[in-house]
Amino acid sequence: MVVYIALIILLCLSSLLNPVQTVIKDDIHVLIGLVPTQLNASPLDFDKWSKDISLSLNEEQQQRVAWNIPWSDILETQKAPQDLQSHLNTGNPFKLKLWMSFHWHLRRFRLLNEILLSNFARELRNLKSNHPEQWNNDLQNMLQSLPRPLRLLVKTRRLCLEHKKELFYITAGNQLELGANSNCSIWEVEEENKYHWLRLVNVCEDKSHFFITMLSQGASHVLFTAPNNVAKAFCVLKSMTYFEKSVNTDTESNCHWQLNDCKFLPMILSANNKN
Template sequence: MVVKLLVKILVGFFCLFGFVNPVIYGDNFGELLEAVITHLQCGDPDNLDNWTKDMSLALRRDQQQRLAWNIPWVEIQDKGASQLEMQQQLNPSNPLKLRLWMSFYWHLKRSRSLDPILTTNFALKLRELQKRNEDMWSPALQNMWQSLPKSLKIILQSRWLCLQHKRQMLYVVSGYKLELGANSNCSMWQIQSENQDHWLRLINFCDDSSLFFINLWHSSAEVGMLQSNPSLKASKFCVFNKVGYFKDASKADIDCQWQVNDCSNLPKILNQNKHVS
C-alpha cells in the first residue's frame, strides 16, 4: 500500500553524500523507509536527532507508527552497529525517535536478544519518561514497562525494599539478622545510587551501618545477589540453616539468591495493625 507523502527535509550532514542537501520524498513509502535505514546506518546521533525531529512534524502519527514498525533491524545490525550503539543512538527525544526506540525494543524482545545491560538501559529511560515526560507517556509505553522483569521494576519504582531469601523465604533485617516475615521497620532497606556502573546501595532503616550493594545490570532476573561492596568480586550474603553470612559465591549458588519486594507501604500497614491490636 502506498502512503501519500510529500515531505521536504533538510537532513544536515548526510552520510552517503557528505554535504548538506535538501531531500524530497515522493509518495513512495519505500523511499522513506530507505531514508530511515540510511540515517540509522550513519551512526551520527545528531543527524538522526535532527532528521527525526523534522519528520515528526511532517508525518502523521499513523505514518510514523507504520514507518517504525517496518524497520528491518536485523539488516541494519548486520551492517555494523552493535545493539548497544543502536540503543544509544535511538535515545528518544521526539515522537518519531520514540517510536523507533520502541520498535527496536520489541525486536530485541522477540528475538530474545535483550541482555541485562540493554534491559536496564530501557528500564531507566522508561522510568525517566514516566516521571519527567508525562506528555510522552502512553499505553504503548506502559505495555513496554509491564514487559520488563518484575524485580527491576520494583527496584526502580520503590522507595523502600524488603529483601527475602529465595529458598528459605526469610527476610534480612538490621544487623544482618533473619526473620520470618517483614514484621518491623527494620525489615526495610532504602535505595541510594552509587553513581557508578549501575550500582545501588541499600541502607537499613534502623541501622545505617547495615548495608548491601546490588547491580542493576544483574537485577533483571527474578533473583539477585546482595553484595558487601560495589564490585562483582565482592562477597555475597548467603543463608544456610537459617544463619546469614558473607562468602564468595556464584549466581548459581541457591544459598545466596534473593528476591526484592516493595515495602514502601510497610510503615502504614504496621501502624494500622498496631491500632487494630
C-alpha cells in the first residue's frame, strides 16, 4: 500500500515538472489553442513561454504544434500581420518554427507585402550570418521562396554593381569600368541602423558607399547617397556619371543598377593571374 501511494505521488510530481509534455500526450490541440492566447501576452512573457515549450517538446512535437496554428483566426481577431511578425522571431527553436509557419501561411494566402518580405529576409540574413548552426533545409526552402534580390542579400556580403542599361560596373571612387576586373569592383554589404536599409561600402575605399533599400524587390536597385528615398541617386548617361535628386525609381532607367554576387571574384582574379 505504501509503495502504491509513493508511486502515485511520483507520477503526480512528474506531471507537475513537465505539464506541457502531459498536455501534448493527451491532446495536441490543447497546446495549439494556447498559442493565440500567449501571443496576446507581452513579448517577454511570450518569449519565456516559448522557451519552456522548446525545452519540453521534442522536434517533431514542436513541428506538429507550429504547423497547425490557426493563423487566419489570429489575424482576423487579434493582430495585423506586421504586429504579429514583430511578436515572432527566431529566438528559440519553437519560436523559429512558429515564425516559419507564419511565413508560409502569409505566402499561401498572398498576404506578403514588401515590408513583411524585407523583415523575413533580414531575419534570415541574421540567422545565416550569426547562427549558421541553426540553418537547415526548412530555412533554405524559405530563402528560395523570396524574390531574387532579397535572396541575394541574404546569401552574400559581397556585391558587384552593374548598370542596368549601359552595363558598366562601379569601382572605388565611383569610377566606371566594363566588367568586374578587380577587387575594387566589390562592395561589402553592411547593416544600416534604419530599418530596411543596407550600406554598400567599396572594399578598396571605405569613403565610397551607397545605400539600398530592401523594400525594392524588383530586378534592379537605385543607389542612394543616404538611407532615404529623397536622397540623391547615382546615375549614368552615355558613359557619364551624375547624381540625380528626387529620382523616379520606377521610370528613371539611367539610375537603375543590378546587384551581382561577387563573393568568388577574388578567387577568379587570382586564378586568372596565375594563368
